[in-house]
Amino acid sequence: MSSHDFLAKMRRAIAVLVALFCSLVVYAQAATVRVVGPRSLTVSMADLAAMPRTQVTTMVRNQRITYEGVSIRELLTRAGVPVGEALRGRDLANAVLVTGADGYQAAFGVAEFDPAFTDRLAILADRKDGNPLTANEAPFQLVLTGEKRPARWVRQVVSIEVRPLEATRK
Numbered sequence: 001m002s003s004h005d006f007l008a009k010m011r012r013a014i015a016v017l018v019a020l021f022c023s024l025v026v027y028a029q030a031a032t033v034r035v036v037g038p039r040s041l042t043v044s045m046a047d048l049a050a051m052p053r054t055q056v057t058t059m060v061r062n063q064r065i066t067y068e069g070v071s072i073r074e075l076l077t078r079a080g081v082p083v084g085e086a087l088r089g090r091d092l093a094n095a096v097l098v099t100g101a102d103g104y105q106a107a108f109g110v111a112e113f114d115p116a117f118t119d120r121l122a123i124l125a126d127r128k129d130g131n132p133l134t135a136n137e138a139p140f141q142l143v144l145t146g147e148k149r150p151a152r153w154v155r156q157v158v159s160i161e162v163r164p165l166e167a168t169r170k
């Protein structure tokens with residue numbers, strides 16, 4: 001192979017890599033999370049970046065990791081979910097269902113995300129130790145303090161839905 005052929009191949013390989021990288025970036029920026037509540041909204045990476053940011057340092061499987069993102073409570077407030085003293089009565093029977101891109105789901109009670117009820121922190125993370133999340137977590141992961149297992153740390157979150165549990169409403 002002549003050095004000319006080699007250079008041409010290298011150039012093509014680099015072009016393919018750049019194209020792949022750019023489409024990944026575009027894909028990540030197009031990613032959104034649907035927050036379903038009294039005033040449902042859809043948030044993008046840029047929207048999250050512009051909201052008040054919260055850092056959470058956690059220990060999972062003996063690893064200390066600092067995640068950064070937006071508190072779930074902030075997102076619920078923007079979706080019109082009552083907060084603090086106003087979160088009472090029938091609203092306390094509301095569940096929060098978090099869903100990942102693969103259909104994986106974890107359920108919570110609405111008070112689990114309210115600082116008037118708990119000191120535990122919960123964020124929709126988009127950064128981990130200062131970097132974007134890894135491919136199987138990105139673009140957004142639910143990160144909670146006070147969990148003994150990370151099973152409810154839903155990766156690739158696509159929606160956060162506040163919904164009544166009908167059976168408890170009668």
Ligand SMILES: Nc1nc2c(c(=O)[nH]1)N[C@H]1C(S)=C(S)[C@@H](COP(=O)(O)O)O[C@H]1N2
Nearest residue numbers: 100101102104149150151152153154155156
């Ligand atoms: N979207 C999605 N999130 C998920 C899961 C999943 O299957 N899909 N598994 C959960 C479970 S059971 C655990 S223990 C952790 C595992 O995270 P890891 O694969 O990054 O270790 O992710 C949680 N979040």
Ligand SMILES: [Mo]
Nearest residue numbers: 149150151152
């Ligand atoms: Mo798990």
